[in-house]
Amino acid sequence: DAGVIQSPRHEVTEMGQEVTLRCKPISGHNSLFWYRQTMMRGLELLIYFNNNVPIDDSGMPEDRFSAKMPNASFSTLKIQPSEPRDSAVYFCASNLQGASNQPQHFGDGTRLSIL
Amino acid sequence: DAKTTQPPSMDCAEGRAANLPCNHSTISGNEYVYWYRQIHSQGPQYIIHGLKNNETNEMASLIITEDRKSSTLILPHATLRDTAVYYCIVRVAWGAQKLVFGQGTRLTINP
Numbered sequence: 001d002a003g004v005i006q007s008p009r010h011e012v013t014e015m016g017q018e019v020t021l022r023c024k025p026i027s028g029h030n031s032l033f034w035y036r037q038t039m040m041r042g043l044e045l046l047i048y049f050n051n052n053v054p055i056d057d058s059g060m061p062e063d064r065f066s067a068k069m070p071n072a073s074f075s076t077l078k079i080q081p082s083e084p085r086d087s088a089v090y091f092c093a094s095n096l097q098g099a100s101n102q103p104q105h106f107g108d109g110t111r112l113s114i115l
Numbered sequence: 116d117a118k119t120t121q122p123p124s125m126d127c128a129e130g131r132a133a134n135l136p137c138n139h140s141t142i143s144g145n146e147y148v149y150w151y152r153q154i155h156s157q158g159p160q161y162i163i164h165g166l167k168n169n170e171t172n173e174m175a176s177l178i179i180t181e182d183r184k185s186s187t188l189i190l191p192h193a194t195l196r197d198t199a200v201y202y203c204i205v206r207v208a209w210g211a212q213k214l215v216f217g218q219g220t221r222l223t224i225n226p
Contacts, residue, residue, distance in 0.1 A: 004158070031212060033212070033214075042216055042217070042218060043159070043202075043216035044216070045213050045214065045215075048212055048213070055212075056212075056213065091158050091159070093158070093159075095212075097212060103149065103161035103164065104161065104212075105161065106158030106159045106160070107158050108157055108158050109158050
């Protein structure tokens with residue numbers, strides 16, 4: 001079975017540019033999560049969706065960050081305008097939230113470098 | 116979610132059992148213990164979770180003390196591919212879905 005698929009795997013761009021990260025969750029999963037990992041702050045949750053609806057976006061750093069989930073099989077995380085401090089690895093994860101206790105499954109991340 | 120404490124690093128010889136401890140002294144009755152690991156340049160990988168009984172799967176065993184204030188993840192026959200950062204996370208099973216990752220334990224398996 002295909003796992004969580006993220007694209008691109010690597011992105012290098014100049015500050016001020018718009019960056020769009022993409023995620024395809026595991027088929028059948030109804031919750032999707034965006035995490036960011038840096039050396040200083042470790043892994044931290046940015047936002048999560050349940051049934052395509054944003055539930056908790058308290059981790060989104062500021063208005064430059066936005067996330068959407070137009071359907072059950074696709075989500076985007078957008079940064080506009082980007083800044084060097086946004087450089088990090090961004091992970092997407094998904095799971096099936098319901099009566100049972102399901103773990104989150106992670107993609108391999110997008111390594112973002114803002115110059 | 117309860118806070119966890121793990122040693123920053125550990126070493127283990129290949130073929131031996133790796134025992135990774137985790138303290139979670141403020142755990143609540145409805146909180147589970149989860150273990151994930153992160154191999155270099157990959158996303159975190161789920162290993163195992165439990166509430167109060169010991170658990171075993173194809174990857175590892177989880178031993179939770181009777182007072183639930185600490186647990187140990189056991190990799191019975193460690194291989195070089197088990198070199199990774201291991202995270203112990205405590206959270207409720209239902210409700211908030213957030214996983215709060217600490218600094219984890221960097222496990223190095225030596226040949």
